[in-house]
Amino acid sequence: MKRFSQQFKKKSETIRLRASERGDLRDRLTSYMEYHPLPADRKASKSVSTEGFVSESSRRISISMTYVRGLAGAFAVFMIVGVPVVAEKAVPGDMLYAVKTNITEEVRASLTLSPYAKVEWETERLERRVAEARLLATEGKLTPEVEAEVAQAVKEHTDAAQEGIASMRETDEDEAAMAEITFASAMEVQSDVLAGTMAKEPDSVDSVERGQSIVVLAGIVNGVRDHASVAQAGSKPSYTKLLANVESQTTRVYELFESVKKQAGDEEILNIERRLADIGRKVTTAIDLHANEPEAIVKVESVIEEMTSEDVPAEEEEPVDVAQEVAAEAEESSEDTATTTAENEPEVPVEEAIDAVVVQEVVLTDEERNAYTIALLREALTGVQKLIIFMTDIDVRENVTIEELLPVTFTEQERTDTILTQLDEVLLIQADIERVAITDAVREQVVLGSALLATELESLTQMLAERNLAQAEKNIAAATVIADELRELTVDLPRMADTEEVVQPEVAEDGEVSEEAEKSEEVDEEVPAEEDVAE
């Protein structure tokens, strides 16, 4: 019996109203009830004392029903259309801010279907939060509570974006990598913007407080940026996808550029054109490289040499390392440290110079070339995206210069020119120092400094001859530092009669590397002699 009724019942329970049928039925029923309401006296039944009160109030409503409906309609329209529009401009602390973040933005989030669009939208929300915080900070309204709120929101959006990227990675590795690059470059911009805002107003006590108040936020954004850039560097997008993305974004940049050209000043236009040219060069190199053009390979070889001579000490020199270093590290990353070490230990540059010569013989494997191509394209994409943000976001433009955001990538010629200009300056200083009547107090330092300077310049000459620009740049930077120090030591001391004046104009006119090198060597050799005279 039990089994029978159970089976029977179970079977029967498969029969039920569908949700639509049920909803439909309920609607029919409630409208029936509306058109056939209970008579007033029926409502007051069941002997509950408050019922009279209830019936009175409901009667009043039923009289003005048409009005109420009209008003309700207008109100609903306002709530649905008006409030979100007004709320878009709200900042933390405004009444409508919750509407903006919790309703309008959430609705948009739920409307974005593709995971890529979702990550983009989360990134934009993060940018919005940072922009709001900065707006409040400049108005002096950023309280610690609000900042904590913003920081929390930043964290949430970061998580959401990273979640999106992670889920994307399961289906489409390339797309995920692309999203990662976009996210990382957006974060770089935000962190630059925050730094810009902080640097902008250190004047009054008031603004110091303000500046401090976004310090926390800046710290968080920097953290996110670092994390994102590491993650971004770890991903391996395919060449085709990356190139396609770079190209579509570049098209967008050019469109944007056309539209802003009319309002932008000459300088701005030049600046942007310069960045576009940089990006274009990177893309061309990458394409050539991918197509196995020998010219591009030679070029890259020299770049790899530069990079490795900067980054890898002699003992760890391995081809695999080279590829990794190239892919992972930005050129400027270790420049500062390199300068200081060079200053402290005069032997280092020489050693590095030898490394560079050794590296030159390394033959590029396919893997290395590929890694470098990707790294180039990645850089190009980051650059393009930063440009887009720079051009579209007035807020960013106000707080950051384009140079801070996207430093110019110099061509070899430009780099050589810069080195030569700097060299001229150093040589001038050197010549000046030679004329100084050195006192005993500073003699030791000056002699040592001059020797160091001579070594740097010698190495510089060699590097220039080998077209190892990175090393040469480092040498000249070290030389400049030493020269500056020497000048400071000797600036108060009396000068001797001008004996070497002839040297200076010749050096200044010099454009040729080899000649210049000779000159600098000559000058170097003369330093001890000069000192002897002083003694």
Next chain:
Amino acid sequence: MVGQRMKDDITGSHEERFLKAFEEYSDALFRHAFLRISDRERAVDVVHDTFTKVWTYVRNGHEIDQFRPFLYKVLNNLIIDEYRKAKEASLDALMEIDGIDEGTFDELSENTVESLAATLDGKKAFEMLEEMPDTYKEVIILKFVDGLGPKEIAVLLEESENVVSVRIHRGLKVLRQMIEQKEKEAAAKVGKK
């Protein structure tokens, strides 16, 4: 405000109680109606009519203490109306065709119903339901689908409890016969092949 709200929870306005009954019983009523008339749309309509009729009853000043039996009663009447409209063969005619005898005394006992039910396959029986004469279908559904006791069914159908018990018993017998019949047919088919 708070006080009033709490009272509403206990007693409830007529509208609230009515809508609550709808939420609670609409599925069961629909199931019953669908099994009886085997037409989804018409079953939904019958359920709708049931509720509007009950609402009208409330409007007219009647109190309903318990919605369930009342709803079943109205539904049942409406289903019978449906049958009349469809002009289906009368119960007697059906019984003659199936050749079922008048019941004996042991059919009145609940125990025999249980032992009879134990011999039946619930799933197969359920599939047979559609082909059953409505008099039996009605009680079987009320008992095994809606889970009403013989007493409740008796009140609902305005019959004595005895009559209800006999009907359930016979209904089960009919079901068994039908299942056996079907199995025989199936066996015959296989045999022919």
